[in-house]
Amino acid sequence: MSSPDLADLLPSSYKSLITSWLAEDCPSLDPAGYVVGSSPRTATLFAKSNGILAGLPFFTEVFTQCGCTVDWHLSEGAAVAPTPGNPIRVATVSGPTRQLLLGERVALNALARCSGVATASNEMVELVRGAGYTGILAGTRKTTPGFRVVEKYGMLVGGADAHRHDLSSMIMLKDNHIWARGSITEAVKAARKVGGFALKIEVEVDSEEGADEAIEAGADVVMLDNFGGEGLKIAAKAIRGRWEGKKGVLLECSGGLTRENVRECRYHFDERDSPGRTACRFLSQNRSLDILSATTMSPTNTAAWLTAEKSASLTVGPAPYTPPSPTQLVVRNHALGINLVDWAIQQMGSDLFSWVQYPTILGSDIAGEVVEVGSSVTRFKPGDRVVSAASGLTDGTTQGAFQTYSIVTETMTSPIPASVAYSQAAVIPLAVSTAASGLFQKDYLALQHPTVPPKPTGETLLIWGGATSVGCNAIQLAVAAGYEVITTSSPKNFDYLRGLGASAVFDYASPTVTADIIAAFVGKKSAGALAIGAADPVVNVGVTKACLDVVIGSEGRKFVAMAVHFDPAQLPEGVGAKFIWGSGLKDNEVGPAVFEHFLPKALEEGVYKCAPEPLEGGHGLESIQEAFALSMKGVSAQKVVVTL
Structure with missing residues (x-):
């Protein structure tokens, strides 16, 4: 195998030769090019069988003439030996879709032929060297008309x-x-x-x-x-x-x-x-070897990166496009929800979550259009409108929401009807996930699952912080699961929360709020409480105490699902509590129960509202940092949303 410097041997005429190949393949109009258009995409080239990689200059020049760029991951003369089902990534090509497809076959033909000749040549060289022959092993002039420079080049790369x-x-x-x-x-x-x-x-x-x-x-x-x-x-x-x-x-x-x-x-x-x-x-063409697969097309992706811990601003730049695993979907995002945790990670870094690796893509809430599905996905197809929860915080630095294309799991995705705008749907994913985890998982409140229509249980639940994003969704989920809901908010949001299904709403700032709620539970069986905190840790101490006092003073379950940090050592005897992680339901029965069996029907029939109301925070990935600032000012009964 040879040095990549062999490319310096090529005459300038090889470029005009490639021009003739392209003209031969498309001498007139290109109807298929019209069909796919010129949106930017990236193609990935894989090697599926063993051989010697050769012909990089020809492949590159084909796409250069087509207005595309090639990024090689292997060098000229590299030996590739993929295992079954695990092809080796050779190169990525970026450019307009039509131009990628225009050059694809011509480029592959040249690369495959040159690699085949290099592979055959290298095998012959290895055979005679292994037998002790140290003389010259040479090719012939019996080459394919119009392809000689490619085949002679392949002989040299192969060592002949x-x-x-x-x-x-x-x-x-x-x-x-x-x-x-x-x-x-x-x-x-x-x-x-x-x-x-x-x-x-x-x-x-x-x-x-x-x-x-x-x-x-x-x-x-x-x-x-x-x-x-x-x-x-x-x-x-x-x-x-x-x-x-x-x-x-x-x-x-x-x-x-x-x-x-x-x-x-x-x-x-x-x-x-x-x-x-x-x-x-020897006649190198006695053996035909096509070691390269066809390209796999993928879109060009862009993300808003948090490049370093506590970086003052997000950086918009290229991001990898992640193909779906069998149970995943790729979604072209049209709207992104902004959550407190997003800007809190930017500000606090490892003081909040020590495991986050940088650079990373933040965000959980997406709404958009399916562009690709995994082999085991049955509920969705490309073109479907969906809302979903991205899991970059737990599953990888490139799997967050704040990018053009996000990878999500089928179990955490719901279709959305045409009557629901993307900006409306984008408010619910993390809020639904957090609320559902606390309400329905067996290690939290373990309530019965929501249905359309609800199946009454005769029990009552306290949700502290009803006007928060999690609170708005927790109210609706609990009501759909058959529970009466008592909640708290500022007086301006009382009517809004009653419209979501709460039977009683109390002013959280009232000095008698805890006693008033305990009185409201008289004669009722408590299903426990869901405590939703704020950004202020002092306020959160009061939230925790109030919820604990209510479950202690009421008949029924003595458990508080905490969407607020608390000190377990301060729990009264006989009372349970646990901090909610909103990502756990993707790995148990709660995820499908909500995103597959409940939300699709509830949204379609209009019995579930996308709450809280979306607050426009800008358009484009570049506006996410400004949207963070808007969210930090504090909003109630609203969530900041960025459209794409």
């Missing part, structure tokens, strides 16, 4: 000698030349007259006598054509014996050399008496 490239680079006199001129001697004299000292002369002979005549006439190379087996060994040894020390000449054998018989170069053409003065020729 390319032999003469064309009729002008060496004079080869074969039987027809000799017959036409009358003799070997006359043919060599005529060739030397016009070729001068710069061109070597090779003469093809079929006898020792012919070899002697050619050497005497001044041939530089004598090709022993079709001297098989032991006859080749005897002839070569005899010729050397007669001319050693008199005239320097290279002996070459040719004729039907293959992978199966090329070892005979070592046993029947032993050059140990004059190292480097022999050559074996």
Whole structure:
């Protein structure tokens, strides 16, 4: 295998050759190009079978002429050995969709052919070297018309000698030349007259006598054509014996050399008496090898990156496009919800979540259009309108929401009807996930699951912080699960929360709020409480105490699902509490119960509202940082949303 510097050998004419290939493939209009359009996308090239990678300059030039860019992940001459089901990524190509497809087949043909020749050449070289032959192993001029520069280049990458490239680079006199001129001697004299000292002369002979005549006439190379087996060994040894020390000449054998018989170069053409003065020729095209798969098209992705811990601003830039696993979908985002946790991570870094790696893509709430689905996904197809919760915080630095294309799981995705705008739907994913985890998971309140219509339980639940994003959704989920809901907010949001299903709403700032709620629970069976805090830790202490006092003072379950940090050591005896992680439901039965069995029907029938109301925070990934600032000012019964 060779150096990538071999590209420096190529003549400038190879670019015009590639232009002719493209013109041959598309001599007129391109209807298929019209169909796909010119939106920017990225194609990934994979190697699916073993071989030597060769032909990078040809592949690159095809796409350069098509207005695309190529990023190579492997070098010229690299040996690729993928395992079954695990192809090796070779290159990525970016550009307009139509131009990618215009160059795809031409580029693949050139790369596959060149790689096939390099692979065959390398195998032949390894075979003869393994047998101890140290002479020259060369190719032939029997190449594909119009493709010679590609195939000769492949021989060099594979480690073989390319032999003469064309009729002008060496004079080869074969039987027809000799017959036409009358003799070997006359043919060599005529060739030397016009070729001068710069061109070597090779003469093809079929006898020792012919070899002697050619050497005497001044041939530089004598090709022993079709001297098989032991006859080749005897002839070569005899010729050397007669001319050693008199005239320097290279002996070459040719004729039907293959992978199966090329070892005979070592046993029947032993050059140990004059190292480097022999050559074996082989037909590299005897073996066809296509080691490269077709390209897999993927869109060009962009993200708002948090490049370092506590970085003051997000940086918008290129991001990888992640193909879906069997249970995943790729969504083209049209709206993104902004949550407190997003800007809190930016401000606090490892003081909040120590496991976050940087650079990272933040965000959980997305609404958009499905562009690709995994092999096991049955509920969705490309073009479907969906709302989903991205899981970058737990599943990887590139799987967050704040990008053009997000990867999500089927279990955390719901279709949205045409009556619901993307900006409306984007308010619910993390809020629904957090609320559902606290309400329905077995290690929290373990309430019965929501249905359409609800199945009454006769129990009552306290949700502290009803006007928050989590609170608005917790109210609706609990009511749909058959529970009466008592909640808290500022007086301005009382009517809004009653509209979401709360039976009673209390002013959280009232000095008697805890006693008032306990009184409201008289004669009712408590299902426990869901405590939703604020950004102010002092306020959160009061939230925790109030909820604990209510469950202690009421008949029923003594458990508080905490969407607020608390000190477990301060829990009263007989009362349970646990901090809510909103991502757990994707791995248990609660995720499908909400996103698959409840939300689709509830949204379609209009019995579930996208709450709280969206507050426009800007358009485009560049506006997310400003949307953070808007969210930090504090909003109630609203969530900041960025559209894309």
